[in-house]
Amino acid sequence: MKIGIFFGGTSREREISFAGGRTVFDNLDKALFQPVPIFVDSLGQFILLDWQFIYKGTIRDFYPPVESQPASVHHLQVYIESLGELSHEERFHAIAKVGREVKAQELPQLMDFAFLALHGPGGEDGAIQGMLEWLGIPYSGSGILPSAFGIDKIAQKNLLHALNRPTPSFRVIKAEEWDTTDHAATLAYLVRELGLPLVLKAPRQGSSIGVSILKTDNLAKFEAAIERSLFRKRVTREEWQRLGEQDKLAWVQHLTDIREGIGLPVVVSGSSSLVSGLNDDQPATSNQQPETIIYHPETLLFALNERLESAEQVLLTNVDGETQVLVESFVAGREFSCIVVEDPNGLP
Template sequence: MANKIRVGIFFGGQAREREISYLGGKTAFEHIDKALFEPIPIFVDSLGHFIQINPELLYEESIRDFFPSKNLNRGFRVYIESLGELNETQLYKLIYKVGKQVQPTDFPQIMDFAFTIMHGPQAEDGSVQGLLEWYGIPYMGPGLMGSAVGIDKPMQNKLISLVTGQKKKSVTFTREEWAVADRSKQFTDLINSIGFPFVVKAPHQGSSIGVAIVRKRSLEEFTRAVNQCFFEVTFKKSEWEKMTERQKRHMMEKMSNLDEGIGFPVMVNGKILAHPADLMEELDAVLFTSDSVTVVSAHAEDYVMIEEFVVGQEFSCGVIQQDDGKAIALPPTEIYGEIQTFDFKSKYKSNVTKKRIPVDTSLENLHKIHESLLKTFNTLGFCVVTRIDGFLTPDSRVLLHDPNTIPGMSPSSLIFKQMAEIGLTVTQSITYFIRQSIRERIRSGKNTVQFRQLLERLDSMIEERVNTPRKKVAVVFGESDEQYKTAQKKMGEYSSSPIYEPVPVCAARNGQMYKIPVNLMFKADIQDFGQAIGKPKHPFIIEILEKAKSVTKKYAGSFDTQMKKLSESELAETVQFIFQCDSETLIEL
């Protein structure tokens, strides 16, 4: 096989979603096809430095566990921006501990392609994409226009309405308007014009950060929701004075956590404070004489968006492309369960949220969902992959919102579950993202000869990869959640290997062994797996499989959609190795 293509995996960044990006960077590094690509981890810190980091640092719990330091800083876990102004020597020492700094001018010398898994402002909005275009590096996902649209929620709403004809009430107002408003009157006016309850959103955030639902006719709750989405918080003297030092520190730690706090630096009475300890001292001083003080994020939103609250079945659906650019909508995932809203915690930190594929509705409604998705994808400048969320209302209306041009990419992310329904593993999905992105960069009319040569080289490598036999490993798991999780992990490990090919096999309690289709290895747990194996293939998914068959063939070769019973002799004839998930041992036959 030809020399591997060097892929810079960009993760981290300056946005509030940097920890989700960190998880995605680990996924890409672990699951990228090692026969085709050489992964180069590029950590982008929250000051915008590009750092080629030591790969073992991808296995920390959080960015703050390794950068700027493993040690607490004045008793707090902080991001580098909380250290304030750093001179070149200080910065060099911090970076040197984790890797080496890379300048954008160095990109062409160290990588052939940029796999950008960075979310939010200054990452997903076209900023990094424009930088990469300047230096002639093809990158993952949509181009500049699709990226710009994908970060602007009010603009998305307007364009989706024009494209699909959907009607969804929404308004925006600025921080200045909020500061001088008669809030009681504004609350009443919103209820009369938008309806109740309603949703407050920060217009440039993702991962459901900066989203609040106002469910009570309470001016206090309304004010709190708007302030949350402006990323500001008010401290009251009466409450602050009752807190112990430990409670104050805990509150500062929560403010540092970007999934629940406003982050640092912050502004207090015109003063910029970078560190939680400095804010504690400032609050002690200010609240000694004042009844209250408002703390505002240095990266606060300038305006917020109010949307009507939609009652219906919530779904999320990825859209990809065939080689020729024709869009294919994947099976939509329904999100359900006892949740108030599909927010950051329910997405990433909760077991309450449940998911099913496809949405539990009629075939006619599923076609309606796809029709709206494809119109939106094809018109708003999206390409390669975009995950679009929406609702199906009780009267069968489809209301779309929040296109995500760089979906979250942990192994359990919705986009990988949906790609698995057309037969692709995480590894094969990543290969698709890279290959199709190169094809889309050619359409931009820049560096076309160079990118065509890269595309031809990769296409040849993919064809050889799919058609070259590998040593097959039966990943055998029993009917326990622990073994199923182990099997999922080993499936990912062997899928990215140049040598091995995994074959998932369930050793059932009845003594039989069954070869399992790849899509059934993406369930939330063994209970979901057990429920899925007894169900026939949904007719809507059968339709999608037919539409996506060229994609499946190119990246996976084939897709066995049915579970198959295996005898011991048949298993021995099929594989060369067995990995036993109960004992976590590899046996050569």
Template sequence: MSENTQSPRKPRVAVVFGGRSSEHAISVVTAGAVLKAIDRTKYDVLPIGITREGRWALTADAPERMAIAERALPDVAQLAESETGGVVLPVDPASREVVHLAPSESGSLPRALGEVDVVFPMLHGPYGEDGTLQGLLELSGIPYVGAGVLASAVGQDKEYMKRVFVSYGLPVGPYEVIRPREWDRNPAEARKKIVEFAADHGWPLFVKPARGGSSVGITKVDDLSGLDDAVEEARRYDPKIIVEALVRGREIECGVLEFEDGPRASVPAEIPPVTDHDFYDFEAKYIDSASGLVPAPIGAEATAEVQRLAVAAYDAVSCEGLVRADFFLTEDGDFVINEINTMPGFTPISMYPRMWQESGVSYPELVDRLIQAALTRSTGLR
């Protein structure tokens, strides 16, 4: 009887990126870095891009084409294979077979792309980081990296994120929410609500889309004259907006990563004040690459406290895998949590990987740890 010398199949990782949100390009950049870092001797990789219109497409495995080049942002449409068919995940949990559909006019049959063992969803913002994709993967029975449906949804909605934090005793800054029907039906009353908030907490205010990220759609408003334009800018990205008071303090970030014995916090980082921008906005983060200080020079006691709060925020929202928690360190020495990101920026120069690099976990090790954690975690209620 001959010995079977066939080597076992490597786990197959589908890296899904792009998407319909305003953070499409940043998702592409993030996915390019992850594709470059995945150990190809250990995993097979299937890159799947989601266009701005929501079509799933098989894309080139070309990390070098997925970076910001000369201030130009990448796009899934530039990476999709020339044929215009789509990619379909299975809807039967008994099968993990991914199928590539040929264009309808071609008359060709669907082409099986093989089974997928885990999805690495490198999407930011709505239709990807907000629980929608996670729900699809739960229905499909495919394990995935990162937070589940509920944690993703809460982590994307700044209002409910803050409500959860408050219920767990975590300190948050003053805020006010304007729901879609409030502004649509009676903008004068909604405006009055914001003005009264400003009377209590002072100008400037930050007007933000309630369910967005990467500082897209955010405006710093110094007085009443700029309020309406700021609201309309935020509503371009989300009909629900959140208005936050200025919290005077240093911007401190801390990463959380799940280990075998539970979540641990990284060394924190500090985002110094930016000199060429009003605040740490999209261009400062991604175009001009404003850099943070890692580790943050805040002393041992403050470091231990922000690490404790970061893990507490991770647990409060029932996160899994990873989180970046963002704080303000006030002049009184107190921490105020601003938000968490359940799928933070993930390029090698992004703050989350840099904090873990400084904590002893290299970028390739970080990617591998997240994939391994997802492979050992089943879908469904847990």
């Protein structure tokens, strides 16, 4: 029986998924099953991966291959989305170094069953599940509808609330509202309505990505938590100019690391006056600079050096960032996980 192991993926949890796929590959009983490693890259391409690359430490250790990457002064490791818009030929050559591309219609010939080790959007949101059902390939995990509700925390909360199921009290902050309202007043309202600690979440990410717990009535920490859930980062000229060259490089590397920072590509926007002026009684009259999309961390380093010569601050926003933040009251207790296996009739 051929087991297609789907791992990697487009989400910020792709490294966790990559490690999980390797675990499945190693522990599958080879006397009963033939593993078929299907690596999904961050552009959503399916790659039948040569087995030796499964044992690399991280995705960036082997993909995109060095030959596909532009010359870099600092020799930074990147994901393939940092290479910008690639031609069909460039994508083909990158994939050919680590395996071969697999089209969706080929999957039924390659496997009898799909083991989904994918995480987050694209892996747990019903997308891959819908494709596999369309192709007639049975798979592990939840179906389309529960996956779609499970990945969308706000939809899930609204459903639980409508069904009168117990769930922590919550509020939703939209990005456009956040940019035009008084942050201190928003924090005071949330503390009054939900109490402390507050739990802030990125609504459509898996696991603990974009999650913060605010334990005190601290405006600066609250603003940082909101920005983290929106996958945005502000940096002022003063902050940037205090850093040495190596510190600036480390800052950019941390920011663009999908496990800790906001990832790439990012939209860069800046102004000659601080964006926090939007919280004042008077409307902001800042001289906005044009927005730019940046794909590579080294390009971002150079852009920040240039922008922050004239701009008071720069706002960095991931192009796949969130548009809302879910804020919940905190629940203290122990967490349990339970696997539910259904029989062919859908009964546990």
